[in-house]
Amino acid sequence: METKEQLQHSYIIYVLEHGRQPVSVFAFTKQLGMAETEFYAHFNSFDNLEQQIWKDIFDKARLRTESQEVFEQYSVREKLLSLYYIWVEELKLQRSFALYAVNKQPLKQFMATSADLFLFKKAFKEFAEELLREGRATSEVMNRPFLAERYPDALWRQTLFILNFWIKDPSQQFEQTDVAIEKAVNTAFDLIGKTPLDTLFDFAKFIFQNRQSTRF
Amino acid sequence: MFPHNQHLVSNLMMKSQTTIPATKVERATKFVKTGFKVGGNYIKHYTKRMFDTDLSKEDLHEDNAHDIYESLSELKGSALKVAQMMSMDRNLLPKAYSEKFTMAQYSAPPLSGPLVIKTFQKYFGKTPQELFDTFTMDAVNAASIGQVHEATLQGKKLAVKVQYPGVAQSVSSDLKMVKPFAIRLLNLNERDVEKYMQEVESKLLEETDYTLELKRSVDISKACAHIPDIFFATYYPQYSCERILTMDWLEGKHLSEFLQTNPSQEVRNKIGQALWDFYDFQIHTLRTVHADPHPGNFLMRPDGTMGIIDFGCVKEIPEDYYQNYFALINPHILKDEAKMNQLFYALEFLSPADSPAQVAFFKELFKSMIVLLGKPFHTPTFDFGNEAYFASVFEYGEKMSKYKEIRESKSARGSRHALYINRTYYGLYAILHELKANITTTKPEWMM
Structure with a gap:
């Protein structure tokens, strides 16, 4: 195991057993028989380490998703679905840590303002923007002025919704989370794809521009 | 067998769906809306009655059935399945609705x-x-x-x-939501509805x-x-x-497609016979029956053979129920009044709580039904293409739906096992009728 992974691994074990962060980086590395500097070579602080864990889970999921043989044949919608399914799988391996991290503060606060997800959010948005770019090319995503800029944020909020759902999901093998993913992504793509509203807007624009000739 | 006004042929239709209200909240909202509408119907009814004393409860039932149907048909899923099953067993729904019910299929996106x-x-x-x-x-x-x-x-x-994931979880919650409406719609007491609900729920869960x-x-x-x-x-x-x-x-065509190829009478008889033999053996020998004779589960071939799939819905027939049920189909039973009475009570067609007038009324009703629905069993061969026979079955159902004695009787008639066994026979008769098959209606020796 590399030092970085070893540090993360030991940290997770520590917080799960003690229910809190180690008192100091010094005490933590001493217990592992390492020099303090080795910790700081990878992380600035315990909080930063936690952020990295969330990001690593996502990175792993993204790598697994994109290395599937069928990935290239997928539509953008299916690519996102696939990512979520695999991400939830990866999360499952760290469920105890996820519950610990989330329970440190009220859930709402965690989702909305916590710094824990900062790095993960950045990585996810990069992925989302790539997907949306591709979606525009295949016209699965409509390029609406102003609104289109908010799409990555909307998809991020959807990710939080899924995380929240999964944390609270009481069903066997988290089956309901699968359903939630399926429905959430389908709804999102139905909204950002071409809808009757686009046609209506287009028509209204036409009428406005040709108001002379359409007047009765 | 017991009363139905199911139009046999409508059983064979399917309808594809576009959208289903998906979440539990959405579904619940749907039900709440129906609740308001039904409530509204009562208000409307009693207001109208103040001016028009001739207005009967029948109109109210029709109004209610209509609104309940509207919301159920948008729900699909197990809710509709229950309504569909129940509508087969009571004749409360106006004919048009019970036909609509049978078209609905349990389907998911x-x-x-x-x-x-x-x-x-x-x-x-x-x-x-x-x-x-x-x-x-x-x-x-x-x-x-x-x-x-x-x-x-x-x-x-x-x-x-x-x-589809989550189907099993939604079965129970869907059924809980439909229950109050089933009670209102079927005009039954809660205990009786519960009895049928349990049967349907256990079968739906098995299917998953x-x-x-x-x-x-x-x-x-x-x-x-x-x-x-x-x-x-x-x-x-x-x-x-x-x-x-x-x-x-399995290769083969579904019933409606198959019929479009104009198969000869001989081929249709052959397939009809195979179907009859398959059910005869399951019911009388295995006592376990493929209880979903839905046309999609039979794949017919031009050489008169048929592939059978989908054993998701299988009903095991309890021994005592079997004995009583088929004793009724025996043509000799009509001559044995005492035995017949005993069977009516055993099969829960009649209940000890019935008034003498009710007993007399329902006995007459069930007797004519036995004659009618047992008919294919009473002759060595039977032509299911016989339009006159199916017209009289249909007419009987229509007549049943108009009796106010049936609607006003609060207790359910028929045991829980009847639900799926009747469904099986209705499906079987309906397919044989579509095939217009003339077949040998074999029966166990003790029934001869």
Whole structure:
């Protein structure tokens, strides 16, 4: 195991057993028989380490998703679905840590303002923007002025919704989370794809521009 | 058998759906809306009655049935299935609605490709592409609660049924929501509705368990292997689990498509006979019956043979119920008044709480029904193409739906087992009628 992974691994074990962060980086590395500097070579602080864990889970999921043989044949919608399914799988391996991290503060606060997800959010948005770019090319995503800029944020909020759902999901093998993913992504793509509203807007624009000739 | 006003042929129709209110909240909202409407109907009814004393409760029932139907038909899922089953057993719904009910199918929106792959990985640790030589990601068609994919393995064409996740969980909650409406709609007391609900719930839950379906498919197809002109798929336990079922791909046409090819009378008789023999053997020998004679489950071929699939809904017939039920079909029974009375009570057609007037009324009703519905059993051969016979069955149903004695009787008539056994016979008669098959109606020796 590399030092970085070893540090993360030991940290997770520590917080799960003690229910809190180690008192100091010094005490933590001493217990592992390492020099303090080795910790700081990878992380600035315990909080930063936690952020990295969330990001690593996502990175792993993204790598697994994109290395599937069928990935290239997928539509953008299916690519996102696939990512979520695999991400939830990866999360499952760290469920105890996820519950610990989330329970440190009220859930709402965690989702909305916590710094824990900062790095993960950045990585996810990069992925989302790539997907949306591709979606525009295949016209699965409509390029609406102003609104289109908010799409990555909307998809991020959807990710939080899924995380929240999964944390609270009481069903066997988290089956309901699968359903939630399926429905959430389908709804999102139905909204950002071409809808009757686009046609209506287009028509209204036409009428406005040709108001002379359409007047009765 | 007992009263139905089901139009037999309508049983054969299917309707595809576009959208389902998906979440529990949405579904509940739907029900709440119906509640308001039904309440509104009562207000409307009593206001109208102040001015028009002739207005009967019948109109109110019609109004209610209409609104309840409207909301149920948008819900689909198990809610509709219950309503559908119940409408077969009571004659409360105006004819038009009960016809609509039977068209509805239990269906779910299609699964996305990634979810299909995820389901495979969850249960087999492999993607379908790794498991099979080829696997089409787009579903070929929707099964009742999942979808069917086509796959090949070592040159063999396979059908792979994948279930939508969360169906099992939604069954119980859907049924809980439909209950108050079932009570109102069927005008029954809560205990009686509960009795039917339990039966439906247990069957629906069984349908979501593909491991059980696999076992039953293998058992029944083995037991029925000797029956001529029918064939079954081979099932593959190594590629099946609770949510996935893999079997051979059977060639053949569904009833309506098959009839469009204008099969000869001989071929239709042959298929009809095979169908009759299949059910005769299951009911009288196995006492376990494929209780979903839905036309989609039979694949007919031009040479007069037929493939049978989908053993998701199987009813095991309890011994005492079997004895009483078929004793009624025996033509000699009509001459034995005492025995017949005893059977009516045993089958819960009559209850000790009935008034003498009710007893007399229902006895007459059931007697004419036995004569009518038992008819195919009373002769050595029977022509299911006989329009006059089906017209009289239909007429009987219509007449039944108009009796206010039936509507006003608060207790359910018929045991819980009757639900699926009647459904089986209705399906069977309906398919035979569509086929216009003239067949030998075999029956067990003790009934001769």
